[in-house]
Amino acid sequence: MINSENAIGFKFSKYKISRFSFNEANNENSDFNISFSPSGLYNENTGEFVLTLAVEAKEVGTDKVVVEAIGIAEYQFDKQYQLAELPSHFFLSAVPIFFPYLRSFVSTLTLQANSNVMILGLINFTNMAEPLKANTKVI
Template sequence: MEELQKAAFSFEQFKVSQFSYNENNDNGSGLKIGLEPRGTYNSKTGEFILNLNFISHNEDNLGNFIFQLNSIAVFKFESNIDYSNIPSFFYKNAIAIMFPYLRAFISTLTLQANTKLLKLGLMNLSGLEEPLKENVTVI
């Protein structure tokens, strides 16, 4: 029987540090969304902080933001590894782990506000892997 290996990293916490919501009264317009990832890695503590900014606006009015949200997820590596030794699968998986929390926050907020429900479906987030890798600060 093969011995189980420990996970390379663990998910520590999720929080929404800032958000802004403006009710969308335009029923005929489509909704465009954007996600902007960035991260900070502390090589001494092994802590990786992932910031994921979510922005939505009417398709025909790019200046009219409906939802702006900054969310933060903290991940911890078992051993304090050098940034260059972070497994390549971490970036894609970290975003995939964090996204359901962000989606639940948005859905719950719009439901509780008794406004037009903003319900995000399943999304392919693999395209955010490279932008995250390019926007990491190492301390």
């Protein structure tokens, strides 16, 4: 039986897209190299975690950045913990919880630009946990 008294709870509070740029691709059927850069700020006094996820999509064969976005997501822990006490499942889950909102934003804006719609596919973010953990600072 699982003892829920020892479980660390958190919730997704809110998000915003703080920066976005779109430059139409040179070719209509272009492929893109997409990179992600996660980082975090954790306030041990309030239990608030702020995730920053930077996304960059470059047109394959060129250095042209077609989409650049920075999204910020806020999470709230059920109580105050030290950074070292945060469970690994939080770092595994933080980016995948927020990504659908960012993906929808990119798709909607590229559609509204009456250009080629950029649809970011489903992505396995398992390898984002360690970079997020390494790029998290305590405030």
